[in-house]
Amino acid sequence: DAGVIQSPRHEVTEMGQEVTLRCKPISGHNSLFWYRQTMMRGLELLIYFNNNVPIDDSGMPEDRFSAKMPNASFSTLKIQPSEPRDSAVYFCASRLDPQGGSRNQPQHFGDGTRLSIL
């Protein structure tokens, strides 16, 4: 079975440009998470969707960041305008949460997008 698919794997762009990261969750999974990983701050949760609806976006750093999930098989994380401090590895993860269940299943991670803002 295909895992979580992220694209692109690497992105290098100049400060001020718009960046769009993409994620395809595992088919049938109904929760989706965007994380950012840096040496200084470790793994940070940016936003969490359940059934395509944003549940918690308190980790989104500022208004330059936005995320959408237009359907169950696709999500985007957009940075506009990008800044050098946004350089990090961005991960998408998905999880199957059974209806009425206790949401204790593991998250499945993609291999990330390594973003470098010059």
Place this chain on the structure above:
Amino acid sequence: AQSVAQPEDQVNVAEGNPLTVKCTYSVSGNPYLFWYVQYPNRGLQFLLKYITGDNLVKGSYGFEAEFNKSQTSFHLKKPSALVSDSALYFCAVRPQGDSWGKFQFGAGTQVVVTP
């Protein structure tokens, strides 16, 4: 508020020796606990989880972890380490009372297994 601590930035062990990676947590109520492993340029991979029941949990690649409620710990163990176990290991916790299931991840522990 929930938190998880991995007190060691790096653990060094010789191949064939026992490996232990430490994790302690703080949550309100009972926890769900998880271990993940991350290899270079890859995403996190699930190893094992504690939900309820037996305090000793067995997972992938010969790893196991022991839940200790009194010490609020969930240490990861492997009886005989392999060079291929060299990776970054993350402990994660979420309180059972958190209906939306957000994890709190530790800072990670780098494991280096030498031949």
